[in-house]
Amino acid sequence: YIEGKIRSRSYDDQNGVKRYITEIYADNVEMLNRRAGAGEGAGFQNDKHDTSYNDPVDLNDNSEADDLPF
Numbered sequence: 001y002i003e004g005k006i007r008s009r010s011y012d013d014q015n016g017v018k019r020y021i022t023e024i025y026a027d028n029v030e031m032l033n034r035r036a037g038a039g040e041g042a043g044f045q046n047d048k049h050d051t052s053y054n055d056p057v058d059l060n061d062n063s064e065a066d067d068l069p070f
Contacts, residue, residue: 003028 004026013019 001028001030001032002026 002024004024006022006024008020008022010018010020
């Protein structure tokens with residue numbers, strides 16, 4: 001289960017081609033338990049980890065753009 005925001009935007013790359021990006025900003029992520037009677041792989045165990053991602057991210061940092069497989 002994820003609570004947060006979804007953001008879509010576009011930009012023109014170095015060759016003038018319009019590119020589209022969809023970003024998910026998660027405020028809260030909760031791993032859910034499996035439903036009763038569900039088969040293997042049907043869900044996740046809830047380990048109650050308190051995970052917080054508050055480090056700022058530079059969305060304009062393209063230093064690894066050449067490593068992308070597409």
